[in-house]
Every structure is written in structure tokens, then in C-alpha cells.
Amino acid sequence: MPKQDRVIVFDTTLRDGEQSPGASLNIDEKKAAARQLAELGVDVIEAGFPVSSPGDFEAVKSIAKDVRGPEICGLARAVKGDIEACWNAVKHSKRPRIHTFIATSDLHIEQKLRMTRQQVLDRAVDSVRFAARLTDNVEFSAEDAVRSDFDYLCQVIESVIDAGARTVNIPDTVGYSIPSEWGDKIRRLVDRVPNIHKAVVSVHCHNDLGLGVANSLAAIQNGARQVECTVNGIGERAGNASLEEIVMALRTRKDLFHLTTGVNTKEIARASRLISKLTGIPVQPNKAVVGANAFAHSSGIHQDGVLKSRTTYEIMNPSDVGVEESALLLTARSGRNGVQNRLKHLGYSLTAPKLEALFAKFKLLADKKKYVFDDDLLTLLDEEGRDASAETYHLDYMSTTSGTGIVPTATVRLRKKDEVLQEASCGDGPVDAAYRAMAKITGLAPELKDYALHSVSSGTDAQGEVVVKVEAQGLVVSGKGTSTDIVEASAKAYLNALNKIVSSRAGGRPAVAKRGM
Numbered sequence: 001m002p003k004q005d006r007v008i009v010f011d012t013t014l015r016d017g018e019q020s021p022g023a024s025l026n027i028d029e030k031k032a033a034a035r036q037l038a039e040l041g042v043d044v045i046e047a048g049f050p051v052s053s054p055g056d057f058e059a060v061k062s063i064a065k066d067v068r069g070p071e072i073c074g075l076a077r078a079v080k081g082d083i084e085a086c087w088n089a090v091k092h093s094k095r096p097r098i099h100t101f102i103a104t105s106d107l108h109i110e111q112k113l114r115m116t117r118q119q120v121l122d123r124a125v126d127s128v129r130f131a132a133r134l135t136d137n138v139e140f141s142a143e144d145a146v147r148s149d150f151d152y153l154c155q156v157i158e159s160v161i162d163a164g165a166r167t168v169n170i171p172d173t174v175g176y177s178i179p180s181e182w183g184d185k186i187r188r189l190v191d192r193v194p195n196i197h198k199a200v201v202s203v204h205c206h207n208d209l210g211l212g213v214a215n216s217l218a219a220i221q222n223g224a225r226q227v228e229c230t231v232n233g234i235g236e237r238a239g240n241a242s243l244e245e246i247v248m249a250l251r252t253r254k255d256l257f258h259l260t261t262g263v264n265t266k267e268i269a270r271a272s273r274l275i276s277k278l279t280g281i282p283v284q285p286n287k288a289v290v291g292a293n294a295f296a297h298s299s300g301i302h303q304d305g306v307l308k309s310r311t312t313y314e315i316m317n318p319s320d321v322g323v324e325e326s327a328l329l330l331t332a333r334s335g336r337n338g339v340q341n342r343l344k345h346l347g348y349s350l351t352a353p354k355l356e357a358l359f360a361k362f363k364l365l366a367d368k369k370k371y372v373f374d375d376d377l378l379t380l381l382d383e384e385g386r387d388a389s390a391e392t393y394h395l396d397y398m399s400t401t402s403g404t405g406i407v408p409t410a411t412v413r414l415r416k417k418d419e420v421l422q423e424a425s426c427g428d429g430p431v432d433a434a435y436r437a438m439a440k441i442t443g444l445a446p447e448l449k450d451y452a453l454h455s456v457s458s459g460t461d462a463q464g465e466v467v468v469k470v471e472a473q474g475l476v477v478s479g480k481g482t483s484t485d486i487v488e489a490s491a492k493a494y495l496n497a498l499n500k501i502v503s504s505r506a507g508g509r510p511a512v513a514k515r516g517m
Ligand SMILES: [Zn+2]
Pocket: 016, 173, 204, 206, 235, 236, 240
């Protein structure tokens, strides 16, 4: 029997989890997942339902052969053929387990099984007895226990323990229970079943009302010492109780539960990513523990708090679950502290006036796009550096019109010291029209040698960075411009190049070596 202060983590990602619509895995994928689950330190891997298909049989068998550490378990209905198929697959493991089940609620007995309570009781006992002849590590599940008659449920549990079950699983198969009620039911079952001490009480909670984890924890507080769960909480319908949430709740609130698991929590993030990738089921950003935002702070107040003391807004250390670090997402709500901290992280420390100037640009950009990523910050820094290089012309205003059947036109206003210069032009497209308007203003019309556009960061609101190469009387210079609006980025790049021509003519350091001398 396990130590009373230890909870057994039974992972059914490869059985119940794989029953999620569209999540079926091939043998190699299942093996890769099983290896990661072993790294994660789960106690039992329910690798599949061997009788259900030759593929699943082979998958369970090969995991049993190759994956060391956890017990390898297969599922079987309370049917001789299922149990034999299950044993033939798991027997290759050093630590095999047979998990057999039958429903015990009147609803399932009458509507689904078309049997009587007595027939179900007999079938449960016979199956466990049969399995126990193959291995002493037999688990029995009373499917739909949550809606089963309590007295009958206790009778079935007592009988299967006598028949050799070493683990008795009490499932909330349809996610119907409420934590207080479920905890009380587990407590009453532990108190009522006379031979319960010969077995480990387990729970298997579905998440149809979003209470899978809460019900699992309530059951643990009332005597359950095995919990069945899945990585990312995937599973039938709304899924199963999530492994990472249960494990981190026990760990974070050790003061309340005084219980441990064998899980190496630092492997949680890796396991979550792998299962998401293999099943194609994305993890929602606000998912507890493993969601992309689980350790992301976007409001300035929170960022300020976290920078001063992480525990002001974090109850878990991200590195404890294998997440590199808290993410201070830079958004329109971020403050100077957050921006300065990120710059430091990128290796930049700006003087107060420089930070002020950059922060103003940051706010403008942050109002335009959801997140300001590191690349965006570096681009702002780059632009800040460029601005500081005494550019002659500054883009003050630009509007363009273009579209099908419309003459592309641009109106551009540049500032040159206190002078405001404005021109309009039409062109082949909005960018060409803007370039022509700028040529009218500056009197410079270099030849466009190259034009390149790439996105600075990700997302539909990513900044585009344009790099142009122009040539004017043998002088070839490049210009760079960035904006969430690519026409504006194109104009800025061109203007940056024009400014380089102006400053090189003014005797500034030529951008590149002269050609054709
Ligand atoms: Zn289930």
C-alpha cells in the first residue's frame, strides 16, 4: 500500500485523452508521448485499450516493452476477451496493470448494458477474479459511479476488492458532481466499505462542468490516494481533470494538502507542448499552469509588482513547471518600468532622456498593436538611433489612396527644421505615389535599386520592416523604415535613404563607398 501522504498520479492521456475528437495518435506518437510521461514521473501510464484495435494493441505492447519507470496499464471491459487482450499487451512491462470496468448506475445498467444489478455485480467479480489470476495489479472502475446508487456501489466495491482488485476507481464519468458533494461521497465510501484498506481509492473526474480538478482535489482531501488525469486536461467531451493543475495545486498548497506526488514538475511545460503538438489540440492561452499567458503579466501595475517581488502576482515559480521565466508582455498598459526591464534583458540601458523618447514611441506603437515584442523594441531603438543622427527631413503626415480602378495618389508632408513642406502625387501604386511626392519636396529622385519587406514580429498586427536601396549619381545608399502600415514603412525607408544622400552631400560620412570612380 502506498504511503498515506503520497498521491498516485495515473495518467490516461494516451487512453481517455486520445479519445478526444481528432486526437488519435499512431504508435510512434504514442511512444514519444509515453517516454515524456515517464520523464514527467507519472506513476501509471494507461497506454490504451488493447482490444479496441490492432493498432492500439501494438501501441500498448510496444510501450510496455520500451518505456521504463511507470506501471503500464491497459483498459478492458469486464469481458474475458478484453482482459486477455489487455494482458497480452501489458505483460511485456516490468510493471503491468490490468484496468477493468463496468457501469454501476441504474441508468447505464438498464439503458446501455441491458443487465440487472446482480448480473453486473457478478460480472465485475468474475472479471476481477480472472484478471487477478494474471497479475496481482488489478484496477476496477465502477463507471458512472457518480450517479450510482450508493449502497449498491459500496457493495460492488467491497466485492471486487475481495476478488483481488488492488485499486478501486470511483469515476465521475460525466463530470456531474460538485466538489463538496463528491468529497463527501468519497469520505462515506471509505468509511463504509469494510475492506477498503486493502485497496487504493482512485478517482477519475471529467470536466463537463469545469470541475474535474476541483472534484479530484476534494476526493483527495477525503481519502482518495490515486487520481486519474490527462496532460492539458484533454479527453472525452470537455476533457478530464488536468494533470498539471492537480499536481501544482497539491504542490502550491502543500500547507493545506500535506501530500506529495512523484511528478517532476519541471517537465510539465515540455509534456504539455508535446501532447498539444502530437494531438493537434491547442492549449488555450489562459489555461492554468501551461497556457501561454499563465505567467504573463500585461498590466503596468502587475508588471511593477512582479518586478519588485515576483510573488506579488505569482503563486508558482514559472521555472518550477519548466517555463523559462515570467513574461512581461509589453502592451499599451505597460509602464516605464516594464519597458526599461525588457531593454535591460536585451542588453540595453538607456539614459533617462533616451528612455523617455523611446517610451513615447513605444506608447504610440503599443496603441496600434496588441503586444510589443522584443523585435519591435529593437526596431524602435534602431529608429531612435536613426532619428538621433540629425536627419534633415522628418515624415510629418502622409495619406494615400489606392484600390481597383482608382488612381493611386499620395499626399506627403515633411518637416525640415521649422519648415513644413507638402506635396501630392499620383503613381503606379500608393508607395510609388508617396515616393514621387517626396521627390517633389526634396528635389531628390534617386533610382530605386532594391525593395525588401519582412515582418518584424508575429501576428496580423506585426510591424513590417522595409529596406530600400537607391542610387543617386553613383552613390548607393540603403534606407530602413518600420510600421504596422507597410505603405508608411515604405515611405519611412525611402525618406531614410534620402536623408542619407543629403547628409553625405553635406559632407557627412558617405553611407557606402562611391562606385565608378
Ligand atoms: Zn473518462
